[in-house]
Amino acid sequence: MSAGFFRSRWVDAPAGVEELDPAQLAPGFRAGGVHVGLKGGGKTDVGLLVCDAADVSSALVLTRNASAAAPIRVCREIVDQPHVRAVVINSGNANAETGEKGFADALAMSERAADALGLETAQVAVAETGVIGVPMPMSAVLPGIEAAAKDLSAGGGAVFAEAIMTTDRWPKRCTMKVGGVTLSAQAKGGGMIQPNMATMLCFVQTDAVVDDPNTALRCAVDASFNRITVDGQMSTNDTVLLQATGASGEPLPAGLLDAVLLQLAVEIVRDGEGAARAGRVEVSGAADQAEAERVARAIANSPLVKTALYGRDPNWGRIAQAAGAALAGADLDEIGAGSIDAVELGEDIPEANIGLRLSRGDARAHVYFSDLGHEYVTLNAEYTT
Secondary structure (H helix, E strand, C coil): CCCCCCCCCCCCCCCCEEECCCCCCCCCEEEEEECCCCCCCCCCCEEEEEECCCCCEEEEEECCCCCCCHHHHHHHHCCCHHHCCEEEEEEEECCCCCHHHHHHHHHHHHHHHHHHHCCCHHHEEEEEEEECCCCCCHHHHHHHHHHHHCCCECCCHHHHHHHCCCCCCCCEEEEEEECCEEEEEEEEECCCCCCCCCCEEEEEEECCECCCHHHHHHHHHHCCHHHEECCCCCCCCCEEEEEECCCCCCECCCCHHHHHHHHHHHHHHHCCCCCCCEEEEEEEEECCHHHHHHHHHHHHHCHHHHHHHHCCCCCHHHHHHHHHHHCCCCCCCCCCHHHEEEECCCCCCCEEEEEEECCCCCEEEEEEEECCCHHHHHHHHCCCC
16 A cells, blocks of 8 residues: 555556645635534534635536435525535534425525625535434534634635544545646545445535536546445435636646545545445456446445455355346356455455456446444444434
């Protein structure tokens, strides 16, 4: 594993990349955060991030869960997604399954942030994460937004990253420079992680010129956050926001956004609520892309495979049964021990590779996943009690 932010063997750092202080945001952005009581222990739980450039270009990728939380609905129905100037966030309360009152509360957060920043409500996105089904304590949250707005700084990336954490064991953030372009990012994620994103938030800021932010972000998300799973559960609150000012006058360096989001995605998997190690399963020789995806995700979400990963047990039979179950009714006579390319589960290897050949065609797919151990059960059994 290499030192620094790009420490996964699955991620290639872009050429010429320079790592800066991750607390320092890309030029033209400020952030801050405060504690209002949504999380215990005095931890920061309300955050605010703003772009000072009036002509910022932006893009949002949101959860596809049918039970989308109130902030997701506000972002869909109220926010001008191509022109987001700011985002207000909280951790500790998802504001999901809270009905029209929850929608009104999320909208009120956007309105209060807009007032404090001198912006229009449509320019302020809302993102929330935490326990589902609990009303928002707005008497604490709204004053917290005002307090955060009074203490924003260009070095606020660290406190903002802390404000979005829930079960995360460490903050996931970076600031990178390639040539004249700077990109900063903050993310969180623990459980409820499933391809198509889940219980994860990510915010990316850059001074690069990005002609089509929506396409750039969706392509990067498809190759990163849509390729991970911790427990196969899809969240109600997933949000990824990209903001670009173009102030550098230079285009976004090739591969920079993709590499940053992939490393953040791997960090989320490695921090998957008690996870000890992460795995990458690649299925090749599938009949088509849909089949390759189905088999890869079946292996990655199998409790038997995940517990084997936790115990460093190279039990190829568990991988074979998961593949066979995903293709029930098909003939997989050729699958066997010889078709498992590698199960690297050594004592000191935090990232394991699993390869499976189906000999049914030329399609392939891969998924990143976490192991499943005792701490995951303990944490989720006691999450609200």
